[in-house]
Amino acid sequence: MAGSNILGNLFGRSPIGPIQEHMQVANQAVQLLPALMRATAAEDWDTARALHKEIEQAERAADKLKRSVRRHLPKSLFLPVPRSDLLSLVSMQDSVANTARDVAVIIIGRNMRFPESLQEAVLEYTEACCAPSNQALLAIQELDELLEVGFSGREVKLVEAMLKQLDKMERRTDKMAIDLCAKLFKLESDLPPVDVMFYYRVLSLLGTVADDAEAVGDRLQVLMAK
Amino acid sequence: MEIIAQHGTTFMVLACLFGFFMAWGIGANDVANAMGTSVGSRALTITQAIIIAMIFEFAGAYLAGGEVTATIRKGIIDAEVMAGHPELMVYGMLASLLAAATWLLIASVQGWPVSTTHSIVGAIVGFAAVGISVEAIHWDKVGSIVASWVVSPLMAGTISYWLFISVKYLILDTDDPFHRAKRIIPVYMWLVGFMISMVTLVKGLTHVGIHLDLGMGGDFANAALASSLIGLLVAGFGALLLRRVEEVPNEQNRFYSVERVFAILMVFTACSMAFAHGSNDVANAVGPLAAVASTVQSGGVISAKAAMPWWILMVGAVGIVAGLATYGWRVIATVGRKITELTPSRGFAAELGAAGTVVIASATGLPISTTHTLVGAVLGVGFARGIAALNTRIIGTIFMSWLITLPAGASLAIIFFYILKAIFGFE
Numbered sequence: 001m002a003g004s005n006i007l008g009n010l011f012g013r014s015p016i017g018p019i020q021e022h023m024q025v026a027n028q029a030v031q032l033l034p035a036l037m038r039a040t041a042a043e044d045w046d047t048a049r050a051l052h053k054e055i056e057q058a059e060r061a062a063d064k065l066k067r068s069v070r071r072h073l074p075k076s077l078f079l080p081v082p083r084s085d086l087l088s089l090v091s092m093q094d095s096v097a098n099t100a101r102d103v104a105v106i107i108i109g110r111n112m113r114f115p116e117s118l119q120e121a122v123l124e125y126t127e128a129c130c131a132p133s134n135q136a137l138l139a140i141q142e143l144d145e146l147l148e149v150g151f152s153g154r155e156v157k158l159v160e161a162m163l164k165q166l167d168k169m170e171r172r173t174d175k176m177a178i179d180l181c182a183k184l185f186k187l188e189s190d191l192p193p194v195d196v197m198f199y200y201r202v203l204s205l206l207g208t209v210a211d212d213a214e215a216v217g218d219r220l221q222v223l224m225a226k
Numbered sequence: 227m228e229i230i231a232q233h234g235t236t237f238m239v240l241a242c243l244f245g246f247f248m249a250w251g252i253g254a255n256d257v258a259n260a261m262g263t264s265v266g267s268r269a270l271t272i273t274q275a276i277i278i279a280m281i282f283e284f285a286g287a288y289l290a291g292g293e294v295t296a297t298i299r300k301g302i303i304d305a306e307v308m309a310g311h312p313e314l315m316v317y318g319m320l321a322s323l324l325a326a327a328t329w330l331l332i333a334s335v336q337g338w339p340v341s342t343t344h345s346i347v348g349a350i351v352g353f354a355a356v357g358i359s360v361e362a363i364h365w366d367k368v369g370s371i372v373a374s375w376v377v378s379p380l381m382a383g384t385i386s387y388w389l390f391i392s393v394k395y396l397i398l399d400t401d402d403p404f405h406r407a408k409r410i411i412p413v414y415m416w417l418v419g420f421m422i423s424m425v426t427l428v429k430g431l432t433h434v435g436i437h438l439d440l441g442m443g444g445d446f447a448n449a450a451l452a453s454s455l456i457g458l459l460v461a462g463f464g465a466l467l468l469r470r471v472e473e474v475p476n477e478q479n480r481f482y483s484v485e486r487v488f489a490i491l492m493v494f495t496a497c498s499m500a501f502a503h504g505s506n507d508v509a510n511a512v513g514p515l516a517a518v519a520s521t522v523q524s525g526g527v528i529s530a531k532a533a534m535p536w537w538i539l540m541v542g543a544v545g546i547v548a549g550l551a552t553y554g555w556r557v558i559a560t561v562g563r564k565i566t567e568l569t570p571s572r573g574f575a576a577e578l579g580a581a582g583t584v585v586i587a588s589a590t591g592l593p594i595s596t597t598h599t600l601v602g603a604v605l606g607v608g609f610a611r612g613i614a615a616l617n618t619r620i621i622g623t624i625f626m627s628w629l630i631t632l633p634a635g636a637s638l639a640i641i642f643f644y645i646l647k648a649i650f651g652f653e
Contacts, residue, residue, distance in 0.1 A: 008560065
């Protein structure tokens, strides 16, 4: 008799929980990058390869979750926020994981190790680039509280403050990237040219990890705006 | 007249049987919608829901079920047209009960959405229009009933929308939602107490034989004063219960404790929901039974004025409770498991909006669908951005269930009507 029940079928599956879970998994992939960098600095390639595997796994898990969120968001669902905003939020969250994976692939594929004199700065830069993703996760974890108050009032202000912090973190990585590129430029004539190309490439991809996290915040802000 | 005199007892037994079966079906299937929201949001356990449903469905049916019963019994059909052939009235009402009950059974087994209200109204209109004459139907009354089917979900949705908005501004979006909730929720509890006692006092107490006079001049004013006082008692009792809720810090969800305060409120709104459901839906089973009983007892004189014997409401009330006890609790559990996304702060708004609407319809004698009204109320909360995901296809399903249920109830009633006519004869 359950099939005949109108009220039971009225409620759809909430996308909020799965979206939060997705961001958590995506962030997991990102937060492995500093450890990967440290492993390469120590030339501990076994650890590095293990970390790469973990990042790949997290990225695949994120893909799976992304598809599940999309599957459970049919057009007929009536949501408190626009469906398109939720879908683009998930896409952006997924990019964070994808970019983290791209970094790991290059590092492992080329057994890449930054020049000794840059090591400290690169490590600091990597950590800074992974921080915005953490902050984005914190903001995404407020989604259920946002729903509780119907996406309005104090809770929106609270999340907006978190997003401001996120922007600040991302701007910090931009500045660090400029300094780091300047340092690399001074060394580049003494280094194998192909290596240098990929040093720049990895630095730029790390910046993109931060940019993607900021973009997640932007999507969240659009979603909260009426 | 002879047919009635000859088969009177048979008709009465059949009517009681069919009426009881119908009430059983309502208790088994329909009550789940009224109580499922409270179970789903974990404000009540299944056992608590069953106990509340039994008490308040019974109270609602017995104290406030009279008006809708009267509509089903004599509001839709013009009894005067059948004055010479009282047996037609008996056949028709028996056929309607049987048709609606059969259709409910078929639809439930097949998993189709179905409304008891729509099937019984369709059945009565069907047998009267085809078996007697098109003029035998009070089309204006039927028109207002159909209109109420559209209006009731909209009204419930509007009330629930504003209830949730008020909760948002008065409680949730404040510095200290937990303590605000404790202070403000008794007001909503007052509303519950006021609403139920108002309907009971205005519509129910006369047949129990109590006349209330507080010297306010006019029954309505008396009832309003008494209901306000009863509301205060309810709110006071609720406030005592609220004291026992303590704030528990929860990292995962800062509103965890606030929701627990709302869960107490939801116990009260669940009572009002069961009361409202009893007051409106029991009539679907009991109205035709009352029509048969009054025709048989008056020896074949169809009178629109005859008072309804109150044991008839008892048959319906007992039937609902029986349905609940034998099968309904399982359906409540199933529905409850599906409605886990509804937290108490929204569930109460939906229930109170729906219960208020249904109770008003009961007082004005309009048979409406409690389930459809509750769906409207939930959508109202959804419009206030209160619910994570709602399935809008349900609205289409509801319209489909109208389109199918009305003709299905009508055709079955016509078939049973002619069968009964063939068995018992026609003067």
